[in-house]
Amino acid sequence: MTRTALDQMECSIARALDVVGTAHAVLILRNAFNGMRTFDAFQAHLGMSSSVLAARLKLLTTAGILEKRPSPTDGRSFEYRLTAKGRDLYPVLVALLHWGETWDASPDGPRLTLVETATGRPVQKMAVRSEDGRALDPREVTAVPGPGAGHKTHSLAGWRRRG
Structure with missing residues (x-):
């Protein structure tokens, strides 16, 4: 059985994972969201080889997730x-953070808490919400194929109705 390339699958999740589905890519994004911008800073903090880091940064820039620009302070280097x-x-990253703090918590307390800059108050846990703001359990949500859906998406969306 041959494996379908993720970027060729009829699935938004698979296609997103094709770009950001490695631990290295997610950790680069985590660091970028925390203000990290240079190759050297990413490498020093993440401890990955320069070849792996360069490949992941190239993938993220080619995908349009990061932009590579000349450094405003050093014309020989770049920022991401x-x-x-x-x-x-x-x-997505905040949801992963909240999930990790819930299901793999440190016995010493939260490793990281996100707070709203303006108020200093913690942000709410990520959730799928109804129009009125209620958090919804997965059992309360139905996947409905849209106009771009093909056979596999229709088949997947029908699984819940079968069970």
Whole structure:
């Protein structure tokens, strides 16, 4: 059985994972969201080889998630900045953070707490919400194929109705 390339699958999750589905890519994004911008800073903090880091940064820039710009302070180096497409991944990383703090918590307390800059108050836990703001359990949500859906998406969406 041959494996379908993720970027060829009829699935938004698979196609997103094709770009950001490695631990290295997610950790680079985490650091970028925390203000890290240079190759040297990423490498020093993440401890990955320069070849792996260069490959992941290239993938993220080619995908339009990061933008590579000349450094304003050193014309020989570059900075990596999140694009609008990259910033749209923020809720995904926050959801992973909240999940990790819930299901793999440190006995000493939270490793990291996100607070709203203006108020200093913790941000709410990520959730899928109804129109009125209620957090919804997965059992309360139905996946409905849209106009771009093909056979596999229709098949997947039908699984819940079968069970």
